[in-house]
Amino acid sequence: MSRLLTDEEVERQLADLPLWTREGDAIVATIEAPDFPAAIRIVTDAAEVAEEMNHHPDIDIRWRTTTWLLTTHDAGGLTQLDVEQAHRITEIARRHGATHGG
Numbered sequence: 198m199s200r201l202l203t204d205e206e207v208e209r210q211l212a213d214l215p216l217w218t219r220e221g222d223a224i225v226a227t228i229e230a231p232d233f234p235a236a237i238r239i240v241t242d243a244a245e246v247a248e249e250m251n252h253h254p255d256i257d258i259r260w261r262t263t264t265w266l267l268t269t270h271d272a273g274g275l276t277q278l279d280v281e282q283a284h285r286i287t288e289i290a291r292r293h294g295a296t297h298g299g
C-alpha cells in the first residue's frame with residue numbers, strides 16, 4: 198500500500214495537474230467531453246487503467262460532463278496512486294477531445 202502524501206507533496210504535484218484540485222482527502226476534476234459517447238469512452242478507458250492499478254475512481258456522469266474523485270481509501274487520504282491515476286485520466290480525456298468542465 199502506498200503511503201499518505203504530505204500537504205506539500207500534494208500541492209507540488211498538483212502544479213502539474215491543472216485540471217485537478219484538492220478537496221480534503223481527495224483530488225477532483227470535472228471533464229467535459231465533446232458528446233455523451235465520448236464521455237463514456239473516457240470512463241471505459243479509465244476503467245481499464247483502474248483495474249490495472251487496482252485503484253478505482255469515484256465517477257459522476259452527467260451527459261457529457263464527468264466528475265472524478267480520487268482518494269486512497271485504504272490509506273485514508275491521498276497517495277502517489279491518486280496522482281498517477283490523475284495523470285492517466287487526464288491523458289485519456291485529452292485523447293478523446295475533452296476540455297475543462299465548469
Ligand SMILES: C[C@H](O)[C@H](O)[C@H]1CNC2=NC(N)=NC(=O)C2=N1
Pocket residue numbers: 251252253254267268269270271272
Ligand atoms: C482490496 C483492494 O486492493 C482494495 O479495496 C483497493 C481497490 N481499489 C481501491 N481504490 C481506491 N481508490 N482506493 C483504495 O484504497 C482501493 N483499494
